[in-house]
Amino acid sequence: MDELKKKQIIETLSKRVKSFVCPICHQSKYSFVDGYSVDIIQQQYKGLQLGGLIMPKVTLVCNNCGHIDSFSLGVLGLIEDNADDSDENNNE
Ligand SMILES: [Zn+2]
Numbered sequence: 001m002d003e004l005k006k007k008q009i010i011e012t013l014s015k016r017v018k019s020f021v022c023p024i025c026h027q028s029k030y031s032f033v034d035g036y037s038v039d040i041i042q043q044q045y046k047g048l049q050l051g052g053l054i055m056p057k058v059t060l061v062c063n064n065c066g067h068i069d070s071f072s073l074g075v076l077g078l079i080e081d082n083a084d085d086s087d088e089n090n091n092e
Contacts, residue, residue, distance in 0.1 A: 001035050005078075009058050012076050025065040033059040037070060 001009075010032060021028050041053040056079065057070040073079050 006032075006034065009073075009076070009078060012078060013058075013071060016076070020060065020069075022062040022065060022067050024067040025062060027062060027064040029063040030060040030069075031063055033061060036073070039070075 019028060020030050022030075036056050037059050038054040038056050040049070041055060042049045043052075056073045058073060058076075060069045060071070061067070062069075
């Protein structure tokens with residue numbers, strides 16, 4: 001994740017969520033995970049389907065209890081049309 005994208009994500013989250021409070025321990029100190037995570041969307045629950053849909057997200061971790069919260073990049077409006085061409089997705 002480049003610094004510009006990271007800044008864009010943090011700014012968008014900060015605008016939409018006025019204060020982050022951990023639902024488990026009620027502390028408000030979070031760390032931003034420097035990278036993307038994905039959920040794999042499957043039509044069956046048995047086994048692992050490759051090549052299907054994914055839901056990209058960013059993750060915050062509570063610094064006190066380790067509770068993890070994820071936020072959809074799509075809902076935040078941060079998925080670009082040509083995202084597959086970005087450097088982060090180049091596996092070679
Ligand atoms: Zn917590």
